Amino acid sequence: MIKKEKQQAIVTLLITGLTFGILCLAAWFHTPNQISVCERRRLAQLPALTKDSVGKGNFMSGFERYSQDQFPFRETFRKLKTKALFSLYQQKDVHGIYVADGYAASIESEINEASVSHAVNAFEHVYTQYLKNGSHEIYAAIVPDKGYYLAAKNGYPVMDYDKFFKYFENGMPYAKFIDLTQTLSLEAYYFTDSHWRQEALIETANQIKRNMKNDTLSDDYDICQAADSFYGVYSGQAALQVTPDKIMYIDSEIISQAQVYNYETKKTGTVYDKDKLTGYDPYDFFLSGPSALLRIENPKAAEKKNLIVFRDSYGSSLIPLLIDSYSSIVVVDLRYIAQKKLGELIDFESDEMANADVLFLYGTILLNDSSTIKK
Known part of the structure; x- marks a missing residue:
């Protein structure tokens, strides 16, 4: 029984690690989008890595915005999140937006x-x-x-x-x-x-x-x-x-x-x-x-x-x-x-x-x- 649980834990870790690895590779190698048509805004781009930008902390804050905006399958995850908030958690609105009578x-x-x-x-x-x-x-x-x-x-x-x-x-x-x-x-x-x-x-x-x-x-x-x-x-x-x-x-x-x-x-x-x-x-x-x-x-x-x-x-x-x-x-x-x-x-x-x-x-x-x- 203990051996089986250990195997399941290893498989879970492997699947989780593989998933994050694939997402990280996709994030690094995909071509960044310039705009989000759905959100009607420009998306953050990869900041320049320089001594000055690192020293002032601009690179990390810029990279954080970049990673959020350029995350692989971002629109799919956004839709899944909204569906969960409305359907699963019965939330009344998302970002101040609600749906009623269609x-x-x-x-x-x-x-x-x-x-x-x-x-x-x-x-x-x-x-x-x-x-x-x-x-x-x-x-x-x-x-x-x-x-x-x-x-x-x-x-x-x-x-x-x-x-x-x-x-x-x-x-x-x-x-x-x-x-x-x-x-x-x-x-x-x-x-x-x-x-x-x-x-x-x-x-x-x-x-x-x-x-x-x-x-x-x-x-x-x-x-x-x-x-x-x-x-x-x-x-x-x-x-x-x-x-x-x-x-x-x-x-x-x-x-x-x-x-x-x-x-x-x-x-x-x-x-x-x-x-x-x-x-x-x-x-x-x-x-x-x-x-x-x-x-x-x-x-x-x-x-x-x-x-x-x-x-x-x-x-x-x-x-x-x-x-x-x-x-x-x-x-x-x-x-x-x-x-x-x-x-x-x-x-x-x-x-x-x-x-x-x-x-x-x-x-x-x-x-x-x-x-x-x-x-």
Whole structure:
């Protein structure tokens, strides 16, 4: 009996040693990956081994990050860990991400008042510097994250959204607020991503138009498919094994003929960028993703009417549905452009811009973590 136990112990040690040996060899000899597509981030690379890096301890700390990021079969192990945490240990979330009713979402339970104040101050600075002396009609709309429709009914912590909205209504007295919550539902969001589905936004766009006194309400669009395997940001962050989303988009004669000028690249393109579907984030298909400053021209416009939109990534998929109401739309993302630079690129005192409608369109996720908004 003792001999048998000894043999089993030896076999266990051999298997364990062989497994670690294979993993170590794989770690040393495999070609390091530059990025993690699932996590949408750059992976740590092998640090240079020098006398200086060893002496200062930089090599060991860098090697630790490298070994964690470049571990063989890392994605497989991440998925196994997530499955164990959810299924075996009955954990309610992984890294603040939970799954309920088939939707992955991030827990948003506390209002970050410092962040809200930062965003309100940044918007007020835009108003004071560029809009106050114009003849603008100014509007604001806040996009609730999917937790607004999902969290409470599934027993997850939920933010006081009414209080959150009130902060901005009180802090932006120069803007007329448009309530979007009644035009949206849980089904308006991707299963695996934080963003909303463009094909579900027709009534939301019409709600904005009605409030902005535009009569170009329409449901005469074609709904097309851009991609059938979209794994959103939550599926990668938490290594979820989920059914991918489809990316659908809305097209029309006006949208297809609109031209989009990017002030950073100094290039003119189209509303939808199919090259982005195979890139870092397929959602960048809409208006080519994050951009500091865009100008959309509608050659089919019935009259000269202009719009300025200050937005985050939710605007990328909604703004195309506003094109039929305007001859031009200037799209500003304050995460990527300093406000003083904005005045150098746009003449807010020109007849065109001084009379433009203005829309602040932001999601609760960014507003509750607004440090990236520049003043």
